[in-house]
Amino acid sequence: MRRKTRRIIAFYIFILPWLVGFLLLMVYSVAFLFVGSFTRYSLIAPMEFIGLDNYLHLIKDPLFWQSFKVTMIFIGIGVPGSIVFALFLAILLNVRLPMRGIFRSLFFLPAILLGSVAVSVLWTWMYDKDYGIINYLLSFIGIQGPAWLKSETWALPSMIIMYLWGCGQAMVIFLAGLQGIPNQFYEAASIDGAGWKQKFWYITIPMLSPFILFNLITGIIQAVMVFTPAYVMTQGGPNYSTLFYLYYIYTNAFKYLKMGYGCALSVVLFGVLFLLTLSFLRIARKWTWYG
Secondary structure, rough: OHHOOOOOOOOHHHHHHHHHHHHHHHHHHHHHHHHHOOOOOOOOOOOOOOOHHHHHHHHHOHHHHHHHHHHHHHHHHHHHHHHHHHHHHHHHHOOOHHHHHHHHHHHHHHHHHHHOHHHHHHHHHHHOOOOHHHHHHHHOOOOOOOOOOHHHOOOHHHHHHHHHHHHHHHHHHHHHHOOOHHHHHHHHHHHOOOOOHHHHHHHHHHHHHHHHHHHHHHHHHHHHHOOOHHHHOOOOHHHHOOOOOHHHHHHHHOOOOOHHHHHHHHHHHHHHHHHHHHHHHHHHHHHHOOO
């Protein structure tokens, strides 16, 4: 064989394990998802084609709209709050301070642990009305803390606070962006008499705009995929106030064995994420600056 042919064959041999995994775990799964959304399927019985019935039922399902509303509220508050908090921490940790490497590691650690069952259990204890540390600390300033996870009013804000705690990944990305801004820009601005506000709005924010866009899109995807806290801490309650969309897909597909309906819900989720991402990418052309 020619040398070029041998190199092509070697290339495909090396990528074969990944290619098989991609075809079986991604392509087949997505194809099954779209096909399954048009069927009645319970895992223990054969598929039955029912056309658009799953989608028509979805429109009339009040829990679908409730889960969609809860997820959108979570995204609308949690994602911008996480970006602002992460940027604030990144600016603080970008200053030359003793042991700043340790502080960076400590602030990044929650991002690794956020989706784990252990962290959800820990926050459940912290939110306990009678013995939780949060209400204990609030009592020192004369505030009687609520029953966080058992209150229809406070259950979702509790989840948002927990999500903000795990902003370490966005913080590290912002920190990398801050370190890539040339110091000459700030020196020139100082010579022209600019204060810290002008430097922040006219130098830091424009230079960080690609990082803001990246954290915004990935933050939306991560917020939509919230499942473990809802499953461990609240099971969608009280009164469906924390019924996240992904948890609702799980309950239909694996708890009630409505796999076809779960597939339809997943297709809608895919469509919403696709449209949101596409919209942000198009809008971002007006305010994102690539040096």
